[in-house]
Amino acid sequence: MLPLGLYLHIPFCRSRCSYCDFNTYVGMEDLYEPYVRALCREIRAAGQSPHLLIFSAAPRPHAATIFFGGGTPSILQPAQLGEAIRACRETFDLPGDAEITVECNPGTIDLRYLRALRSEGVNRLSYGAQSADPGELKLLGREHGFADVIAAVEASRAAGFDNISFDLIFGLPHQSLDAWRRTLNAALPLQPDHMSLYALTVERGTPLHDWVRRGDVPWPDPDAAADMYDLAEDVLGEAGYVHYEISNWCKPGRACAHNLIYWRNEPYFGFGPGAHSSSIRRRWWNVRRPADYIARIGRRESVEMGAEDIDERTSRGETMVMGLRLLQEGVTYARFAQRHGVEMRDMFGEQLRAGQEKGLLELLPDRARLTLKGRFLSNQVMTTFV
Ligand code: SF4
Known part of the structure; x- marks a missing residue:
């Protein structure tokens, strides 16, 4: 866990x-x-x-x-x-x-x-x-x-x-x-x-x-x-x-x-008005106004205002988009496989190769990360994974 x-x-x-x-x-x-x-x-x-x-x-x-x-x-x-x-x-x-x-x-x-x-x-x-x-x-x-x-x-x-x-x-x-x-x-x-x-x-x-x-x-x-x-x-x-x-x-x-x-797309719980939470498969967020939040808690009602399910394909893309923000660590193949039960190079082989050929991604023996050029064009790289 x-x-x-x-x-x-x-x-x-x-x-x-x-x-x-x-x-x-x-x-x-x-x-x-x-x-x-x-x-x-x-x-x-x-x-x-x-x-x-x-x-x-x-x-x-x-x-x-x-x-x-x-x-x-x-x-x-x-x-x-x-x-x-x-x-x-x-x-x-x-x-x-x-x-x-x-x-x-x-x-x-x-x-x-x-x-x-x-x-x-x-x-x-x-x-x-x-x-x-x-x-x-x-x-x-x-x-x-x-x-x-x-x-x-x-x-x-x-x-x-x-x-x-x-x-x-x-x-x-x-x-x-x-x-x-x-x-x-x-x-x-x-x-x-x-x-x-x-x-x-x-x-x-x-x-x-x-x-x-x-x-x-x-x-x-x-x-x-x-x-x-x-x-x-x-x-x-x-x-x-x-x-x-x-x-x-x-x-x-x-x-x-x-x-x-x-950045590693791991789970977090947010508490308080407007706070967002993310589990493995679901994201949800709270009511925004403090008085509303306090009143609902007082009545023992849920403070959840909205939620969305995250399918596995979306979650894998998010792991890449968030993880590539980490300029040294990038996304390690081991962490990706452990998190999603599939190899990153099997899932995103085409995107990784294209990013490498354009000089935007560096594929190391254990991880993928942005090159210096890729940092300036990070949006272009990220969109290929979503
Ligand atoms: S209003 Fe408050 S939350 Fe917003 S930037 Fe200023 S100190 Fe931060």
């Missing part, structure tokens, strides 16, 4: 960033306490879920990681996050040293908070740093400055955290290559163990979308974003980071264990 990844959604933020289209809400402080109770009930109820029988008949199925995402998980008190961790440990068999990540907003936490979080068993922090440039942070609607990131990292280290990740965004309107270099150079001395770098996408329904549509702010330039990605590749490579996934770099041995579950 493959161990599960457990995702816990915290759908609250203090303010709304200009580019954000995540399932998160401001001004719902009254719901924090009932929400945590509802979340713990959903987690405990999952122990009796028929979906779990697919994995194991054991009283407590094996899980490998917990990831608090949002929203802003650090908006809750450490004791509230600790309650949810205890609900996970009661319901699932988690190793003592399981990776437990909390996404944090710099500027909203201090040493006392971080010490308490550490004592609740959290061992990995992911900071939404985004940029070191005050003007860019303002455009993004972030409430913190880069000085807050520095203070948060120092406090985190003092509290005993030795696994810290940063999110940074590039390809912003008006952003120059030099400005992006300055952000990278500001982040590196803080020695993050992991960095996730995302190109800005302008999502419909966000204030940023309105601004660019009105012409107040220029559309992000994809060529400039490509140059910034190349620069990050060079700068982070020189600093000793491994580029292990299309958007993620880490110090050796510090890949995000939770996200590896997604």
Whole structure:
């Protein structure tokens, strides 16, 4: 049985960033306490879920990681996050040293908070740093400055955290290559163990979308974003980071264990409003609004809003599409065969050969992975498998 990844959604933020289209809400402080109770009930109820029988008949199925995402998980008190961790440990068999990540907003936490979080068993922090440039942070609607990131990292280290990740965004309107270099150079001395770098996408329904549509702010330039990605590749490579996934770099041995579950197309359970889950054969997702979620849990009703069955052919394609995002690991023949009971080269021989001939795929003795050229044309490669 493959161990599960457990995702816990915290759908609250203090303010709304200009580019954000995540399932998160401001001004719902009254719901924090009932929400945590509802979340713990959903987690405990999952122990009796028929979906779990697919994995194991054991009283407590094996899980490998917990990831608090949002929203802003650090908006809750450490004791509230600790309650949810205890609900996970009661319901699932988690190793003592399981990776437990909390996404944090710099500027909203201090040493006392971080010490308490550490004592609740959290061992990995992911900071939404985004940029070191005050003007860019303002455009993004972030409430913190880069000085807050520095203070948060120092406090985190003092509290005993030795696994810290940063999110940074590039390809912003008006952003120059030099400005992006300055952000990278500001982040590196803080020695993050992991960095996730995302190109800005302008999502419909966000204030940023309105601004660019009105012409107040220029559309992000994809060529400039490509140059910034190349620069990050060079700068982070020189600093000793491994580029292990299309958007993620880490110090050796510090890949995000939770996200590896997604990229390896392994099962995960998501808890909270809008959270998605995936078992071997089925995907399902929860109602989106926190009040609706809490009310349904209170009435002991299902919070599932939708579901789809995944046929074996689709699942095999997804293993390739997700796995090829892993630039070093790729998709190993052994893992594919173990997961699907069929050899990758029998199933996708034609696609693998075509990708190799075009110089987009590298077929090693034990795995297939993207070449350097394939990384830039990854969409073209991925579509051949679906
Ligand atoms: S902190 Fe994150 S989740 Fe919250 S509004 Fe900003 S981008 Fe969205």
